[in-house]
Amino acid sequence: MKDSRRRFLKLAGISAFALIGGLGASGAQAQIAPGKYIPRPGGLKAKRWAMVIDTRRFASAEDYAPCIEACDRAHNIPHIPTDQNVKWIWTDTYDHVFPDDMNNHLNTSVRSRPYMLLCNHCDNPPCVRVCPTQATYKMPNGIVAMDYHRCIGCRFCMAGCPYGARSFNFVDPRKYLPDPYPNKEFPTRMIGVVEKCNFCVERLADGKMPACVEASNGKIAFGDLEDPNSSVRQALANNFSIRRKPSLGTQPGVYYLI
Amino acid sequence: MYNAKGVIIGIIVFVIIFASPFWLSWIGTDYTKTGVVLPQGEKQCVEDTEFMRANHMRLLDEWRDQALREENRAYVSHLSGKTFVISLQNTCMKCHNNYASFCEKCHVANSVYPYCWTCHILPEGK
Numbered sequence: 001m002k003d004s005r006r007r008f009l010k011l012a013g014i015s016a017f018a019l020i021g022g023l024g025a026s027g028a029q030a031q032i033a034p035g036k037y038i039p040r041p042g043g044l045k046a047k048r049w050a051m052v053i054d055t056r057r058f059a060s061a062e063d064y065a066p067c068i069e070a071c072d073r074a075h076n077i078p079h080i081p082t083d084q085n086v087k088w089i090w091t092d093t094y095d096h097v098f099p100d101d102m103n104n105h106l107n108t109s110v111r112s113r114p115y116m117l118l119c120n121h122c123d124n125p126p127c128v129r130v131c132p133t134q135a136t137y138k139m140p141n142g143i144v145a146m147d148y149h150r151c152i153g154c155r156f157c158m159a160g161c162p163y164g165a166r167s168f169n170f171v172d173p174r175k176y177l178p179d180p181y182p183n184k185e186f187p188t189r190m191i192g193v194v195e196k197c198n199f200c201v202e203r204l205a206d207g208k209m210p211a212c213v214e215a216s217n218g219k220i221a222f223g224d225l226e227d228p229n230s231s232v233r234q235a236l237a238n239n240f241s242i243r244r245k246p247s248l249g250t251q252p253g254v255y256y257l258i
Numbered sequence: 259m260y261n262a263k264g265v266i267i268g269i270i271v272f273v274i275i276f277a278s279p280f281w282l283s284w285i286g287t288d289y290t291k292t293g294v295v296l297p298q299g300e301k302q303c304v305e306d307t308e309f310m311r312a313n314h315m316r317l318l319d320e321w322r323d324q325a326l327r328e329e330n331r332a333y334v335s336h337l338s339g340k341t342f343v344i345s346l347q348n349t350c351m352k353c354h355n356n357y358a359s360f361c362e363k364c365h366v367a368n369s370v371y372p373y374c375w376t377c378h379i380l381p382e383g384k
Contacts, residue, residue: 031320032313032316032317032320033305033313033317033320033321033333033336034305034309034336034337035304035305035333035334035335035336035337036333036334036336037324037328037330037332037333037334037344038330038332038333038334038341039329039330039331039332040331040332040343040344041332041341043331137327139327139329140329141329145326145327147322147326147327148377149322181379184347184379185345185347185348186347187347187377187378187379188377188379189377190376190377202331205329205331
């Protein structure tokens with residue numbers, strides 16, 4: 001009786017040890033490639049990328065057109081002439097952009113001019129919480145990124161996003177792109193995946209500013225929100241700024257100077 | 259043995275037919291040769307040829323995850339020490355710029371049909 005209890009305890013101990021050891025070993029993932037992975041040399045880095053749009057200097061939708069066109073070209077975004085269009089940057093009216101503002105007697109310039117909209121790259125992105133495959137995720141530099149390879153097209157993220165920043169590819173986007181494709185260096189997307197603005201991660205890694213910022217003639221600032229000397233922190237320190245739907249607590253990374 | 263001649267000939271014929279895949283492979287094509295056209299003016303791939311042959315699909319998966327999730331968009335080769343920008347379209351396909359006679363040729367021979375090109379743009383693609 002005593003002997004068998006002793007044996008049982010020994011066995012249980014060894015089993016528990018083996019189990020823990022096995023778990024530990026499976027946690028450490030081996031790299032397949034014999035080389036080394038490094039960040040791209042010459043790439044731009046930040047702790048928290050953010051954008052400040054000086055809306056006072058954009059009077060009409062035409063003023064935003066160069067920014068939108070630059071983005072469309074850089075990312076092969078199609079123009080689909082139906083309600084199934086795909087958009088990374090677009091414009092809308094004050095009432096639609098800032099629905100929290102209840103002021104009925106706003107000055108006419110603020111009320112009447114259009115506002116540029118894009119993914120807000122939130123600190124607390126609802127889209128990331130609802131994605132069942134982790135196809136959308138938050139990078140350490142604050143960018144909310146998409147891994148199209150993992151997107152299954154469930155559109156939970158579209159329902160989760162309070163800013164309508166995401167588009168679904170209802171049709172093959174290549175059918176609506178010019179021949180040749182505007183940017184042969186960047187992939188298109190395909191039918192059945194969701195897409196959105198990526199804060200030009202691929203350009204930042206190449207040492208370039210986002211396409212819309214480059215095309216804005218200095219009217220859009222882009223930089224590190226954690227760096228007090230950055231262009232965005234300077235713009236925010238010296239001007240009155242607002243963000244979209246602050247009451248939701250998503251903490252957007254896109255600021256509007258009013 | 260009863261009817262020995264017939265039985266022995268039968269066994270021999272059976273063995274020959276049973277082993278036919280083995281015999282035919284002598285006349286047929288060699289599985290180690292796919293007739294792929296290697297890039298002109300380049301001597302080395304990202305890693306050595308054996309590794310690329312066996313593991314390029316896993317390398318591409320790792321490149322994708324490192325580039326998109328770890329912000330590591332460059333790869334330092336163990337073979338040559340050179341640094342490559344991680345990109346399927348702009349690195350692999352710059353050297354292997356003839357998709358049909360390289361990647362595709364080997365893939366068709368092996369019944370592999372990657373779906374990457376519904377998004378990534380081929381060099382000769384429009």
